Amino acid sequence: MRTSIHGQWSSRWIFILAATGSAVGLGNIWRFPYLTGENGGGAFVLVYLLCVIMMGIPIMMAEILLGRRGRKSPINTMETLAAEEGLNPNWRFLGWLGVLAGFIILSYYSVIAGWTIAFIFKTGMGDFVGANAEQTTTIFSELISSPGILLFWHSIFMFITIRVVSRGVSGGLERAVKFLMPALFVLLLVMVGYAMSTEKFLDGLKYLFIPDFNSLAEKNLFSDVFLPALGQAFFSLSIGMGAIMIYGSYLSKDSSITSNCFVIAIADTSVAILAGIAIFPIVFTYGLDPSDGPGLIFISLPIAFGQMPFGTFFGCLFFILLMFAAWTSSISLLEPAVTWLVESKKMSRIKASYIAGFIAWLLGVLTALSFNYWAFEFSFAGAIKQNGLFDIFDILTSNIMLPLGGVLVAIFTSWLMSRKSTVDELGLGDSIAYKIWRFTIRYIAPIGVLIIFLNSIIVFIFWLTVLFKILFILKINSLGSKGFGK
Numbered sequence: 016m017r018t019s020i021h022g023q024w025s026s027r028w029i030f031i032l033a034a035t036g037s038a039v040g041l042g043n044i045w046r047f048p049y050l051t052g053e054n055g056g057g058a059f060v061l062v063y064l065l066c067v068i069m070m071g072i073p074i075m076m077a078e079i080l081l082g083r084r085g086r087k088s089p090i091n092t093m094e095t096l097a098a099e100e101g102l103n104p105n106w107r108f109l110g111w112l113g114v115l116a117g118f119i120i121l122s123y124y125s126v127i128a129g130w131t132i133a134f135i136f137k138t139g140m141g142d143f144v145g146a147n148a149e150q151t152t153t154i155f156s157e158l159i160s161s162p163g164i165l166l167f168w169h170s171i172f173m174f175i176t177i178r179v180v181s182r183g184v185s186g187g188l189e190r191a192v193k194f195l196m197p198a199l200f201v202l203l204l205v206m207v208g209y210a211m212s213t214e215k216f217l218d219g220l221k222y223l224f225i226p227d228f229n230s231l232a233e234k235n236l237f238s239d240v241f242l243p244a245l246g247q248a249f250f251s252l253s254i255g256m257g258a259i260m261i262y263g264s265y266l267s268k269d270s271s272i273t274s275n276c277f278v279i280a281i282a283d284t285s286v287a288i289l290a291g292i293a294i295f296p297i298v299f300t301y302g303l304d305p306s307d308g309p310g311l312i313f314i315s316l317p318i319a320f321g322q323m324p325f326g327t328f329f330g331c332l333f334f335i336l337l338m339f340a341a342w343t344s345s346i347s348l349l350e351p352a353v354t355w356l357v358e359s360k361k362m363s364r365i366k367a368s369y370i371a372g373f374i375a376w377l378l379g380v381l382t383a384l385s386f387n388y389w390a391f392e393f394s395f396a397g398a399i400k401q402n403g404l405f406d407i408f409d410i411l412t413s414n415i416m417l418p419l420g421g422v423l424v425a426i427f428t429s430w431l432m433s434r435k436s437t438v439d440e441l442g443l444g445d446s447i448a449y450k451i452w453r454f455t456i457r458y459i460a461p462i463g464v465l466i467i468f469l470n471s472i473i474v475f476i477f478w479l480t481v482l483f484k485i486l487f488i489l490k491i492n493s494l495g496s497k498g499f500g501k
């Protein structure tokens with residue numbers, strides 16, 4: 016039986032912890048609430064949940080299955096399995112698509128994780144005691160308009176990510192996830208408790224769980240609600256780029272993929288929903304705008320920390336735990352590229368981690384600057400996006416590359432691989448559960464993504480305009496610098 020040269024999880028629980036560590040992160044607590052706010056509340060949440068159940072879980076199972084069967088980096092796993100199944104070795108490009116998506120996501124993920132670290136200090140020093148919405152908004156905008164500070168924390172976060180990956184993923188992860196994840200969960204419950212004491216608690220709940228069809232009237236359902244919800248499901252579950260695949264490659268053969276996936280998906284989704292329940296009542300009570308964008312939690316939660324008893328302590332702890340959650344996610348974004356460098360370029364793990372991490376760091380500089388020097392506005396599916404490259408990276412990866420990667424995984428496992436291989440790997444026999452899995456992944460996932468993609472043609476038009484815009488800015492800059500030299 017094959018094993019991975021990079022090691023194996025010491026038990027099924029470590030795998031579940033690691034995969035949950037990967038899934039639970041900024042995606043749940045930062046990204047989910049702000050996207051919900053931007054894309055119309057309840058309807059977005061509903062579609063997101065449907066995407067998790069009908070596409071997310073089955074595709075996660077498929078990814079883990081492939082990883083465990085191939086036991087290599089996603090690029091080499093795809094190549095090996097394609098060869099074994101008598102298919103074209105170019106399937107390795109699916110691995111490449113994932114590595115590329117991983118770099119882009121990690122690059123901006125690290126910048127946002129940097130905001131979290133900055134907020135550990137801000138809350139810890141009592142900056143938010145008694146602060147109102149206006150004050151927290153100012154503190155946040157001051158932070159994102161200082162490129163130096165953003166770059167500083169971005170560098171620190173990338174460095175700690177590289178450190179863990181360079182020592183092998185299973186090392187420090189176990190401790191981090193075992194204690195810190197449950198602690199984060201409990202703290203979220205505390206925040207929900209606070210939210211219950213606010214005036215607009217019920218409004219917050221309604222906003223999250225009851226689709227407001229009137230507000231949908233002016234929207235394009237597909238590109239404003241379905242596409243971002245699909246992207247969020249993939250992003251939050253860490254699927255579509257090989258992160259879960261590589262974690263699957265360290266999983267022992269006797270562990271049940273199906274039940275593991277359910278545990279991971281339920282943990283991930285409940286954290287996101289709890290974050291929503293904690294945040295929206297605060298947003299409404301203090302008159303914030305739910306569609307405020309990426310700063311939403313950094314503006315709303317500090318108000319609560321400034322008001323509640325022991326708020327400085329809870330606030331500081333909350334951002335510390337959020338940073339750890341981001342950390343256990345970011346390492347899974349780097350791992351696929353690093354394992355490939357180790358396997359195919361015969362590099363040491365340490366060297367591979369620093370090289371790959373450095374590339375992601377460089378790319379992250381663009382994101383750090385996109386909140387200040389290089390900020391430009393554009394409209395995407397009716398919403399005004401203000402943070403140029405950051406928004407482009409985010410939309411490109413989550414809404415396009417991840418679903419595309421995920422669907423290709425689905426097609427590979429359910430249409431091209433032999434039925435016997437998947438039966439063998441999932442260990443469900445020919446049961447009803449297996450049949451449901453196979454049906455969803457054969458039909459529902461690919462057709463669902465296809466329909467959403469096609470109906471979001473507007474997105475492609477949008478990409479063209481972005482391209483023109485970038486060319487235009489480059490041209491202006493080069494004209495500008497010529498003028499300067501004279």
Ligand code: TRP
Nearest residue numbers: 038040041042250251253258344
């Ligand atoms: N799921 C993580 C979060 O919610 C982010 C993440 C880690 C991720 N690995 C990934 C997203 C792989 C997409 C693909 O914060």
